[in-house]
């Protein structure tokens with residue numbers, strides 16, 4: 001199935017002439033040391049291996065400093081499935097590293113992990129970076145991103161690791177009270193697990209991985225961009241999805257949004273606080289999305305429900321002028337009140353303090369204002385984000401008692417006096433949240449670049465929690481730091497209509513890992529990547545895909561700043577679009 005998708009993608013790229021769209025680093029030599037004035041080193045291809053001996057025999061061989069291996073067991077083919085296909089037989093190894101008792105809260109912490117090693121190995125290692133607050137050792141199938149993936153890294157033959165990043169689910173979100181757990185979550189778990197995982201692979205297959213890949217979305221995308229900076233020697237291909245690489249600021253942005261929507265709420269919740277879901281109802285969100293589409297959809301040449309030219313859209317759409325203002329403040333879903341326009345305008349223009357200084361990023365107006373948008377702006381913004389802010393992203397942290405008052409904490413969070421605490425240190429907290437959560441120098445990726453490693457970043461333009469504007473801004477600065485063009489080692493793909501990591505009215509199903517391998521190991525730059533809409537006929541349908549799109553819609557994902565523009569022909573076919 002994966003090979004089929006690859007051939008489709010390559011055929012589509014050829015049909016579109018996309019090979020001519022991007023950079024010039026397409027030399028296909030096989031040397032790992034090839035280099036010239038304008039070419040970056042080209043890493044050699046991985047070669048496959050076989051698990052030496054059986055899984056049980058591996059147990060006696062496993063050893064690594066500060067590591068306890070608790071489970072080593074064979075997993076039969078078909079025990080796991082991806083897209084209804086059986087995952088091949090593999091060896092499951094579970095354990096933990098650096099177990100300790102916290103001097104701050106007296107609780108036992110460790111970096112929990114699992115690895116899944118296929119018997120038939122492709123010679124590669126895959127770090128599966130997980131999302132949210134971490135705290136769960138998710139099954140190490142090697143999720144490759146996008147909605148409803150049709151394959152995973154384990155099934156593609158990778159040896160995969162997944163971890164809880166240094167704390168358990170039962171310690172969420174109060175792990176932030178422990179200084180070391182903060183740092184493990186920020187960057188230290190990845191740095192600690194990577195050499196252990198490579199040693200396990202060496203013991204299992206008789207050689208360390210030839211090539212190593214790193215992939216995650218959301219907080220996992222943050223882990224990926226942090227790894228690009230901190231672990232540039234360890235990873236050859238890094239995929240960062242909807243990266244929360246400025247997560248402490250984004251959490252402030254979420255609470256800012258909650259405060260804006262609270263101003264126009266029409267009801268209160270059981271705890272007497274404004275019900276922020278009433279500040280911008282589902283009908284009103286759908287209406288605003290229709291007005292955005294009316295101004296922006298055709299800018300890419302096709303009125304197809306997808307706003308590919310998201311930059312032009314921001315110049316064309318005006319919340320004030322293009323959305324009707326309710327007469328007599330009578331809200332019926334067909335209009336917004338002036339107060340709502342102010343509040344929602346503030347949500348999109350982004351968090352700022354009383355001096356007008358931006359505290360995070362603006363968000364682009366786009367069509368994805370459905371449930372996936374609401375879940376972050378109107379629910380997580382008063383639960384998950386304040387939990388992270390209260391205990392992990394501010395110093396000193398709040399007391400554990402705040403756990404029962406998170407909504408009030410979010411709605412009362414001061415953009416003037418609380419927001420600066422993401423940069424603060426004090427007492428046992430010797431690193432600020434900004435320091436441990438973000439890449440140390442996010443546009444200084446020379447070490448990664450110069451050794452021939454590659455970075456692919458994708459971001460839904462309807463992501464309501466981590467703004468694609470923030471990622472686009474970073475990519476522009478990265479380009480500037482690389483002579484105006486970073487495309488020979490780092491590419492960004494914005495995805496029209498996609499909410500946070502998946503969903504939204506979008507073509508959110510794609511495989512960046514296969515083109516990443518081709519880029520790293522064969523020097524084939526990924527100029528066009530094929531994405532599909534998960535319509536009603538999909539194995540994993542996306543309810544946000546309008547029925548009017550029909551079945552089988554595909555689109556090219558274009559490397560920023562190029563945009564998929566309609567050239568004529570079948571509006572559902574990627575081949576009808578050109579990246580330009």
Ligand SMILES: [Ca+2]
Nearest residue numbers: 297302304306
């Ligand atoms: Ca369009």
